[in-house]
Structures are given as C-alpha cells and as structure tokens.
Amino acid sequence: MADQLSFGLASTRGRSSHLRRFASRLLVWLADWSMALPLLIVSALMLVAPMVAMFAGSFIDGNGQMSLVNWSDTLGSVASQRAIGNSLLLGVTVATITLIIGGPLSWQVSRMLRLGRAFSLGLLNVAANFSGIGLGFAFVAALGTYGMVTLAMQALGLPFSPVSQSSFWGMVIAYEYGNIPLFVLLSLPAMSLLRDEWWEAAQTASATRWQFWRHIGLPILMPLMLADWLLIFTWSVGMYGLPLALVGSAPRAFRLITVEMGQSMVGSLFGVNHVPVYAVILMVIATITLLAYRLIVRRAMQWLV
Amino acid sequence: MARVARLAQRIPIVLMAIFIILPMVAVLLYSFATRWTSNILPDGYTFEHWIDGFTDARFAAVLVRTLLLAIACAVLDLILVTPAVYWQKVRNPRIRPFLELAAAIPFAIPFVVIAFGLLALSGRFAPQLQGTLWLLLPAHAAVAFSFVYWAVDSSMTSAGVARLSEAARTCGAGPMTILWRVVLPNIGPGIASGALLAFGASFNEIALVQMLVGNRFETVPLYMLNLLKGSNADFNLLAVMTSVTFLVTLVLSIAVVYVNGGATTQLANTNPGRRETQ
Amino acid sequence: MSSITLRGVSRHYGPVVALDEVNLEVEAGEFIALLGSSGCGKTTTLRCIAGLTQPSAGRIFFGDQDVTDVPTRLRPIGMVFQSYALFPNMTVRQNIAFPLAVRGRRGSEVERRVDELLELVDLVEFAGQHPNQLSGGQAQRTALARALAPSPAVLLLDEPLSALDAVVRLHLRDEIRRIQQQVKITALLVTHDQSEALAVADRVVVMSKGRIEQVATPAELYETPATLFSASFIGNRNAIELPVVDGRIRLGGAFDLPSGVKADTALVFVRAEDVRLAGEGRGHPARVESRIFQGSTTRFYLSVDAGFGPIRLRADWPSRDAASVQTGDTVRLYVDPADARVFAPEARP
Numbered sequence: 001m002a003d004q005l006s007f008g009l010a011s012t013r014g015r016s017s018h019l020r021r022f023a024s025r026l027l028v029w030l031a032d033w034s035m036a037l038p039l040l041i042v043s044a045l046m047l048v049a050p051m052v053a054m055f056a057g058s059f060i061d062g063n064g065q066m067s068l069v070n071w072s073d074t075l076g077s078v079a080s081q082r083a084i085g086n087s088l089l090l091g092v093t094v095a096t097i098t099l100i101i102g103g104p105l106s107w108q109v110s111r112m113l114r115l116g117r118a119f120s121l122g123l124l125n126v127a128a129n130f131s132g133i134g135l136g137f138a139f140v141a142a143l144g145t146y147g148m149v150t151l152a153m154q155a156l157g158l159p160f161s162p163v164s165q166s167s168f169w170g171m172v173i174a175y176e177y178g179n180i181p182l183f184v185l186l187s188l189p190a191m192s193l194l195r196d197e198w199w200e201a202a203q204t205a206s207a208t209r210w211q212f213w214r215h216i217g218l219p220i221l222m223p224l225m226l227a228d229w230l231l232i233f234t235w236s237v238g239m240y241g242l243p244l245a246l247v248g249s250a251p252r253a254f255r256l257i258t259v260e261m262g263q264s265m266v267g268s269l270f271g272v273n274h275v276p277v278y279a280v281i282l283m284v285i286a287t288i289t290l291l292a293y294r295l296i297v298r299r300a301m302q303w304l305v
Numbered sequence: 306m307a308r309v310a311r312l313a314q315r316i317p318i319v320l321m322a323i324f325i326i327l328p329m330v331a332v333l334l335y336s337f338a339t340r341w342t343s344n345i346l347p348d349g350y351t352f353e354h355w356i357d358g359f360t361d362a363r364f365a366a367v368l369v370r371t372l373l374l375a376i377a378c379a380v381l382d383l384i385l386v387t388p389a390v391y392w393q394k395v396r397n398p399r400i401r402p403f404l405e406l407a408a409a410i411p412f413a414i415p416f417v418v419i420a421f422g423l424l425a426l427s428g429r430f431a432p433q434l435q436g437t438l439w440l441l442l443p444a445h446a447a448v449a450f451s452f453v454y455w456a457v458d459s460s461m462t463s464a465g466v467a468r469l470s471e472a473a474r475t476c477g478a479g480p481m482t483i484l485w486r487v488v489l490p491n492i493g494p495g496i497a498s499g500a501l502l503a504f505g506a507s508f509n510e511i512a513l514v515q516m517l518v519g520n521r522f523e524t525v526p527l528y529m530l531n532l533l534k535g536s537n538a539d540f541n542l543l544a545v546m547t548s549v550t551f552l553v554t555l556v557l558s559i560a561v562v563y564v565n566g567g568a569t570t571q572l573a574n575t576n577p578g579r580r581e582t583q
Numbered sequence: 584m585s586s587i588t589l590r591g592v593s594r595h596y597g598p599v600v601a602l603d604e605v606n607l608e609v610e611a612g613e614f615i616a617l618l619g620s621s622g623c624g625k626t627t628t629l630r631c632i633a634g635l636t637q638p639s640a641g642r643i644f645f646g647d648q649d650v651t652d653v654p655t656r657l658r659p660i661g662m663v664f665q666s667y668a669l670f671p672n673m674t675v676r677q678n679i680a681f682p683l684a685v686r687g688r689r690g691s692e693v694e695r696r697v698d699e700l701l702e703l704v705d706l707v708e709f710a711g712q713h714p715n716q717l718s719g720g721q722a723q724r725t726a727l728a729r730a731l732a733p734s735p736a737v738l739l740l741d742e743p744l745s746a747l748d749a750v751v752r753l754h755l756r757d758e759i760r761r762i763q764q765q766v767k768i769t770a771l772l773v774t775h776d777q778s779e780a781l782a783v784a785d786r787v788v789v790m791s792k793g794r795i796e797q798v799a800t801p802a803e804l805y806e807t808p809a810t811l812f813s814a815s816f817i818g819n820r821n822a823i824e825l826p827v828v829d830g831r832i833r834l835g836g837a838f839d840l841p842s843g844v845k846a847d848t849a850l851v852f853v854r855a856e857d858v859r860l861a862g863e864g865r866g867h868p869a870r871v872e873s874r875i876f877q878g879s880t881t882r883f884y885l886s887v888d889a890g891f892g893p894i895r896l897r898a899d900w901p902s903r904d905a906a907s908v909q910t911g912d913t914v915r916l917y918v919d920p921a922d923a924r925v926f927a928p929e930a931r932p
Contacts, residue, residue: 035392043407046447050422138328148331201668205682238415286413
C-alpha cells in the first residue's frame with residue numbers, strides 16, 4: 001500500500017516535472033531562435049511555400065485530383081517542347097559566349113592597376129544592374145529598325161540590317177549585355193586566387209606562357225569558371241523582364257518558358273496548366289545548378305586552401 | 306613596341322565598354338530627340354519629353370510609388386535580417402543552414418516561379434490579399450533579402466561580432482543594447498550596401514509586380530512594359546523613364562562602392578547573389 | 584656552374600631608386616648571401632638576375648654571356664620563392680617534374696631525376712602529397728628540389744627560410760648549404776637575417792638603400808666591418824658616441840683609442856661580447872642595471888658614467904664567469920682597442 005502510494009506520488013511528481021522540463025525547454029528553444037524567427041517565417045511563407053505549391057500543383061488536375069495530366073499535356077505539346085528547348089538552348093549559348101568573352105576579360109580586369117580597375121568595375125557594375133524592361137528598350141533604341149546604331153550605319157551608307165530583337169541571336173546579344181559584366185564580377189575573386197608568383201615560378205622553370213596556362217592556370221581556374229557558367233546558364237533560363245520586353249508585339253515569335261508563363265496570365269486560359277510544370281522544370285534546373293555549383297567549387301578549392 | 310602591345314591588350318575592355326555604353330547613349334538621345342528618323346543623330350533636341358514626363362500625373366505617381374515600395378522593402382529587410390544574423394553569430398549557430406538555404410532560393414529560383422506560387426497560394430488561402438501591397442511588400446522583401454543577408458553576414462564576420470558582444474557582455478550589456486550600441490555601429494557599410502542592393506532589387510522587379518498586383522499598383526518596370534507594349538507607344542517618354550531607371554542604377558552602384566570605402570572588388574566578393582533582378 | 588657579373592645595374596620605379604648602379608662579381612660555385620633590411624634592394628637584385636625584373640640600366644652576365652635581354656625561361660636558373668610558389672594543383676612529384684616536363688624531357692628520364700631529387704631533399708614518402716598537405720619545411724624542400732631539377736647553373740633563393748619556425752629554419756639552413764656543396768652550384772641567397780647569411784655564405788654582400796655597402800667573407804664582416812652600416816647591422820654592437828680630444832677617443836679607464844676621423848665626435852662600435860670584465864683597480868666602473876640569462880652567456884645592461892652623462896652598454900659574458908654579478912652591483916670594464924671600430928658619425932644611418 002505504502003509502496004503503491006509512493007509510486008503514485010512519484011508518477012504525479014514525474015509528470016509535472018516532465019511538463020515543467022518541457023516548458024523550460026520550449027522557452028530555451030524560443031530564446032535560441034527568437035531573433036531569427038520573423039525572417040525564417042517570412043522566408044517559409046514567401047519562398048518555400050510557393051515552391052511547394054507549384055510542385056504540388058504540377059501533379060493536380062483541373063478537378064483537384066492527383067494526376068500526371070499537366071505533365072503529359074505540357075511535354076506532349078509541340079509549343080511547350082519548343083519553349084523548353086529554346087530556353088535551354090538560349091541558356092547554353094548565352095552562358096558559353098559569356099564564358100568565352102568574360103573569362104579573359106575578367107583576367108584582364110583582375111590584373112589592372114587601381115584607376116583602370118576602378119573604372120572598369122564601375123562600368124561593369126552598372127551594366128550588370130541595368131536590366132529588365134529598361135535594357136530591352138535600350139536595345140530597341142540602339143539596334144532596332146530605327147535604332148541609333150542602325151541609323152548611323154545606314155547614314156554611313158553601309159547595308160546594315162540589325163538582327164531582330166525577338167530572334168534567337170537578337171536575344172543572345174541583349175542577354176550578353178548584363179551577363180558578361182556579371183560573369184566578370186562573379187569570377188574576379190577566382191582570378192585573384194591565381195597568384196602572380198606561380199607565373200614567375202613557371203618562368204624560372206622554363207615554361208612558356210602557353211605551358212603555364214595549360215598546366216597551372218587553366219587547371220586551377222577552369223572548374224571555378226564552369227561553376228560560374230552554370231550560374232549564368234540558370235539565370236539566363238530564368239530571366240523574365242528582358243525577354244518580355246524583347247519579344248515585343250509578337251509574343252509567339254520566339255517561345256521561352258518564362259515568357260510562356262507570363263503570357264498564360266494575360267492571354268486565354270489555354271496553357272494555364274503548363275505553368276506549374278514549367279515552374280518545376282525551372283526549380284529542378286536551379287536545384288541541380290546549386291548542388292553542382294557547391295560540389296565543383298569544393299573540388300576546385302581542395303588544393304587551394 | 307611594348308606600348309603597342311599594352312594598347313592591344315586594352316582592346317577587349319574598350320570594346321566591352323562601347324557595347325555597354327552604346328545602348329545607354331541611344332536611350333539618352335531618344336529622351337532628348339525631337340524627331341529621329343534617318344540620321345546618325347536626332348534631327349533636333351528638346352527637354353519637352355522630360356518636362357512632359359514629370360508633369361504627367363501617371364508618370365510621377367509611378368515613380369513615387371516605386372521609390373516608396375523599394376524603400377519599404379529595404380527597411381523591412383534590414384529589420385528582418387540584422388537581428389537574425391546577429392543571433393546566429395552570438396547565440397545559435399544552428400540558425401545558419403536555414404538562413405543559407407533561404408538566401409539560396411531567390412539566388413537560384415526565377416522570380417516568376419515564386420510569383421506564380423504566391424498567386425496560387427493566395428488565391429487558395431487568402432484571396433483578400435490578392436492585388437494588395439500586403440502581399441507584394443513581403444514578397445519583395447523575401448526575394449531581396451539575400452542581398453542584405455550576404456552583406457550583413459560578411460560585415461559581421463569581418464567586424465568579429467561574436468567576440469565584440471562577448472566583450473560587451475563582460476561589461477554587463479544586454480542583447481538589445483549590444484545589438485544597438487556595439488554591433489550596428491560596426492557594421493554600417495554592410496547595412497548600407499545591403500539596403501541599397503535590396504532597394505535596387507525591388508525597384509527593378511517586374512515578375513512579382515505583374516503577377517501579384519498588376520496595373521492596380523503600377524511600378525516603373527510595369528509602366529515601361531505597358532508603354533512598350535501599348536498600341537500608341539511613346540518611345541520618347543519611355544526613353545525618359547528608362548533614363549531615370551538607369552540613373553537610379555548608377556546612383557545605387559556608386560553609393561554601394563562609396564559605402565564600402567571604395568573597395569570596388571568587395572561588390573563581387575560579398576554579394577555572390579548579384580544578378581539580374583528580372 | 585656559372586659565374587655571374589653585374590655591371591652598373593640600376594632599377595627605378597618612377598622617382599624611386601630600388602637599385603643604384605650595383606656592381607658584383609660572383610665566382611662559379613660560390614655561395615653568396617645578399618644581406619640587408621627590407622627595401623635595401625636585395626630582392627630586386629635577385630629578381631634582375633632571374634629576369635623577373637628588367638634593370639633600368641646596366642648589364643648582367645652569366646659567364647661570358649650577356650643575359651640582360653634573355654627572358655627568364657631561357658636563363659639557366661632555378662629559383663626558390665619566399666612563399667615557395669608551389670603549384671597547388673600538382674603533387675610534390677609533379678611540382679618537381681614540372682621544369683623537366685616543360686623542357687620536353689622523356690618520361691623515364693624525368694622519373695629517374697625526380698626520384699633522385701626526392702632522395703636528395705628527403706621527401707620520398709611525400710611524393711604524392713599536394714602542397715597544402717605539407718608542413719612549411721616540406722614545402723620549402725619541395726621548392727628547392729623543383730629549383731634544382733633541371734640542373735641549373737645558378738640557384739636563386741629569395742628569403743627561403745623566413746616563413747619557417749626557428750628549429751626548422753636552422754636545420755634547413757644547414758641543409759641548403761650541404762646540398763649546394765653536394766651539387767656544386769652557384770647560389771645566391773637573399774636574407775635579412777645576419778646569422779643566416781654568415782652561416783651559409785662564402786661571401787656576404789651587405790646592401791643598403793639600393794647600394795652595396797660591403798662584400799666580404801663572413802669572418803671579415805664579423806670582425807672588421809668596413810662601413811658604419813655594416814658595423815651597426817652585423818654583430819650585436821654597442822654604438823657609443825664620444826668626443827674626440829687631441830685625436831684620441833677615451834672612455835675613462837675602459838679604452839683609449841686613436842681616432843681615425845676628422846670630427847669633434849666619433850662613433851665607437853664594440854660587440855657585446857667584447858665588453859670585458861676588468862680586474863680590481865683597472866678599467867672603468869659601471870653599474871649593472873639588469874641581467875638576462877641567455878644560456879651559455881648572460882646579457883648585462885650596464886650604465887657607465889662617461890663624464891658628460893651616463894651611457895648604456897650591453898655586455899655578453901659567459902654565464903659561468905658572471906654568475907655572481909647581480910643587478911645593482913658595480914663592476915669594472917675594459918675594451919681591447921683591437922675590438923673597437925671607429926667611424927665618423929655623419930654617415931650614421
């Protein structure tokens with residue numbers, strides 16, 4: 001009896017202390033996270049939740065049932081296939097040209113003296129940030145049918161007819177405007193990883209400039225440049241404002257995933273169920289890029305730090 | 306000989322500079338042109354378009370609205386981000402992976418995706434929010450916060466905030482006092498450049514504006530899109546507005562460099578998320 | 584092996600003169616140390632010899648050949664950099680093989696030579712490591728092996744030991760000397776550490792402000808520095824400024840020297856170990872202000888009344904002999920006139 005009583009007492013005491021311990025642990029937890037909670041909640045609601053919604057939405061049909069109909073509709077439509085293909089092709093082309101021009105340019109800027117460097121960086125920084133609709137219009141103003149460059153060339157008697165802004169190459173040129181400067185700014189820190197001493201050491205070891213780049217410069221820089229290529233590719237695929245301005249009054253002239261998504265808002269209901277699928281495709285590209293980026297940078301840095 | 310070689314080395318950067326400057330010049334000239342049809346330069350020059358623009362009620366409203374939105378976005382981001390990063394540094398390092406992940410989302414995911422996701426979500430759970438600032442402002446703050454995060458994080462790291470606040474605690478200061486009197490004065494440049502970048506991101510953003518509020522809250526990029534797509538496109542007025550956005554970009558860029566004490570390279574270092582803000 | 588000759592080599596950076604008409608003859612197989620404080624032009628001299636810096640004026644010869652306009656990669660040199668400059672993407676083996684590979688040597692020949700060098704610098708078990716996995720000493724030896732790989736005529740060492748801790752530094756210093764003798768190569772070492780220069784070099788070149796102050800063997804330099812700069816830079820010397828009276832310089836009963844200088848005052852340099860304890864009734868009195876035990880010797884800071892005021896002197900005495908001398912004691916000093924160097928004070932740096 002006494003045993004039972006004491007047992008009972010112990011258990012009630014145990015429960016209340018359990019509660020108290022839980023409460024105090026909750027308080028500690030709240031204190032540990034308190035100052036970060038507002039930001040984390042906003043991020044969850046405004047960034048994570050929309051992504052989840054798009055992901056789930058791609059697998060739900062018009063009647064709210066689980067189905068793959070959105071995917072089969074989208075991937076089966078010739079227009080969608082073209083939009084996806086165009087977006088990827090544009091991304092690859094833009095990123096590759098960016099790498100080929102931006103890489104050497106970045107190297108040059110990294111080796112500039114103070115004044116030239118400050119000037120170049122200022123210019124590149126402005127270009128990298130001048131974007132979207134304004135940039136689209138600026139290209140029309142410069143290279144459109146009545147653009148400044150076009151008029152200038154024709155006034156000089158040259159048979160110059162500009163590529164249409166809404167054509168593939170027209171878009172590539174406009175995309176490069178912001179992307180090359182962005183690439184240079186992104187890759188500058190990598191360029192300073194390559195120490196001038198290594199070039200001097202290579203010279204004392206009888207290496208030519210070409211041998212230096214082949215055996216030392218490129219093996220060190222190339223992985224980092226490829227990581228930046230990936231970022232440019234992903235951002236190019238995801239660009240919205242600039243292509244919207246460029247496709248002009250002929251939205252179907254050159255289909256892109258992002259533009260198609262925008263058109264589905266203002267246009268007819270046709271194609272609305274493609275949107276979540278496009279969104280998931282863009283998210284998958286972004287995720288793969290981020291993971292690959294981290295992997296590549298870690299591999300590239302393993303002998304450097 | 307060596308001088309020729311050095312000049313030849315400059316050719317790529319000079320070509321790039323021309324490529325960068327030409328469209329800007331074209332826009333500026335358009336904003337001052339009377340008529341421009343067949344010559345290298347406009348037929349005549351005028352301030353008329355600029356005067357027209359700034360006296361036009363819609364134009365002025367658009368500009369003020371966008372500026373206020375961008376300021377609100379930058380302030381909200383500072384309020385959200387600074388305490389969070391501070392807490393992560395001095396109290397709970399486990400916050401970090403969450404912040405990194407959250408910052409990576411607007412860095413990599415196109416804003417159109419976020420915009421459509423928010424549209425779908427708000428339609429389902431909070432239709433009364435659709436078309437209002439109460440949806441647009443937090444959305445802008447969310448997509449622009451990574452700029453503030455990276456800037457504040459790196460300036461707190463380089464200021465050695467963890468050690469500073471330990472020192473302040475041994476002097477008997479509480480967390481809010483430390484944040485306000487010890488941490489903030491030491492991370493001024495980070496706060497300023499983060500705020501400027503968030504301002505720029507919000508100012509130029511179009512996808513979220515178009516999807517979430519549309520013409521009910523016409524901002525500068527949306528106004529420009531409407532002008533560009535409109536049937537009676539006024540290219541001169543468009544050129545004025547483009548010049549204004551260009552000036553805003555220029556001022557922001559200079560300001561960021563200035564607050565970082567002229568360390569231009571820091572732009573690329575501390576803000577891995579510099580990107581086209583769509 | 585190759586002799587090296589510098590004739591009137593100068594280097595200007597705008598208005599700044601880094602090297603001012605330097606003339607130097609280095610014999611084949613000789614080990615030369617370029618000694619001086621930072622900014623004295625020693626590294627610039629080495630870089631001119633390597634061809635990494637182009638002289639503004641003057642000629643440089645390897646043997647009879649004028650190499651002034653020969654690009655670095657065609658000069659018969661091997662160089663060890665201050666921070667080693669090992670290629671981070673290559674293993675130790677690949678780093679050492681690099682100078683051979685770029686010369687287009689055959690694979691088997693390269694392998695054999697690299698094995699030989701790994702043996703020479705004692706890095707056989709580290710051949711597969713990357714530079715960031717090596718200790719400072721190992722990285723330094725890798726850099727040395729890479730410099731020696733193509734059997735160059737001249738080995739250039741730019742402060743190769745400055746980044747190492749004391750124990751490793753002493754060991755590697757002796758290693759460098761051993762290897763230089765073993766492979767019989769002309770070597771130039773840049774250093775700001777006088778003990779390093781005195782220990783390894785056949786001859787030491789003392790530099791200051793872009794000029795050569797003195798070229799001498801370590802023993803000469805230590806015993807009889809030729810210039811005021813050398814005297815103040817090498818050997819731990821007391822500098823005592825004293826009036827010249829009737830052509831003589833005198834410090835009480837401690838010393839009485841003929842003055843070789845035509846001035847009212849002269850600078851007398853005396854090494855700390857040459858300030859000696861005198862017997863009772865001889866020399867000059869000094870008060871012990873503090874003592875610092877240094878192992879085999881003990882350093883005493885002494886205050887001496889020179890007639891016009893107190894002078895502070897450092898003295899190093901064998902700990903065994905000076906064990907009983909305590910702070911506050913008065914001791915008697917003397918200096919052998921042969922141990923004192925006298926210079927005019929105008930040129931004091």
